[in-house]
Amino acid sequence: MPRKVKSAYKAKKAWNERVEVSPFLINYQGKLYYYIMLSPIIGQLKGAMVIDKDGGVPLLEEAKPIIFRMNGYNNMINFANKEMKETLKIPVGMMKRIEKQVLKVYPNITDDHELYHEINLLISMCRTIYQNHEKLVSLFKEIAAISQRVQKRNKVLDEESFSRLFDIFTEWHFLLFIEKRIQLDNYVQLPKIIENVNSKSNGKNLTRLLRNLHIEKRKEVLEEYLDGVIEPSIGNAKTLPYTAEGIEKFKEMKSAEAFIMFETNIVPKIRN
Incomplete structure (x- = not known):
């Protein structure tokens, strides 16, 4: 995974959250995105986000359809x-x-x-x-x-x-x-x-x-x-x-x- 992508999700996660990255990308309107899931050490999904391959973080309304x-x-x-x-x-x-x-x-x-x-x-x-x-x-x-x-x-x-x-x-x-x-x-x-x-x-x-x-x-x-x-x-x-x-x-x-x-x-x- 590109370093820019890692930096992007690390800025959004809490210190005690585990990170799970989808093993496949999403192609939406010709652009590829990583799907990141953030969860407590024990428990269900607490946060989710998408980051493009270049480390760009789309705004909420852009991220929702992805x-x-x-x-x-x-x-x-x-x-x-x-x-x-x-x-x-x-x-x-x-x-x-x-x-x-x-x-x-x-x-x-x-x-x-x-x-x-x-x-x-x-x-x-x-x-x-x-x-x-x-x-x-x-x-x-x-x-x-x-x-x-x-x-x-x-x-x-x-x-x-x-x-x-x-x-x-x-x-x-x-x-x-x-x-x-x-x-x-x-x-x-x-x-x-x-x-x-x-x-x-x-x-x-x-x-x-x-x-x-x-x-x-x-x-x-x-x-x-x-x-x-x-x-x-x-x-x-x-x-x-x-x-x-x-x-x-x-x-x-x-x-x-x-x-x-x-x-x-x-x-x-x-x-x-």
Whole structure:
């Protein structure tokens, strides 16, 4: 690290703070920056700053978008290593079994059937979940490729990598948001379907599978997710439609949420 950079952060740190320098640089508007984290010997982040390669210290308003990208990158990679990995462990084979049994019990259901909409919602839920899983796996692999490029190969977080990572992060949440919503909508309809399936001679296996879905704890988990997918102060995601406009609005809300959290939690710690 250039001596000018070391001198710049030493002027801002307390004597008893430890210094951690990001192993990769940030490329913002064609200029490279070091990201410096300042913490007590024991404890969490207490200060942060960015310094350009020549030792220049940008003012706060100039530093904020740079630190926003680095902080956002770190948060998204940490999210991928924890929550995303856990999500991908959830098996989706049960959804394919349910769909198979539904089509066996209701092979030629028409729109005049008393449960036409409920059965179609059930099939749609199954397909949404197992098709989503394929998309989520693909998104996770792309995140891993970006991380490899930034941290191991190029050693630079560029604007293209950050923007794509944020798009992936938002798409991931939207896919799960749609998935949880349709599961909750289906949960309400399950008792009617189960009652009808019980009257079918070939419905025993389907009844067992559907009863496994209709558990109060499962409903609570779905509701908790939907309540927390967007900070309530930003808006109510549960009112968004399943349309292109709904997706764009969701992206806007997620972006606004990220900026508010950054301003609240990180900006007060910036020492530029």
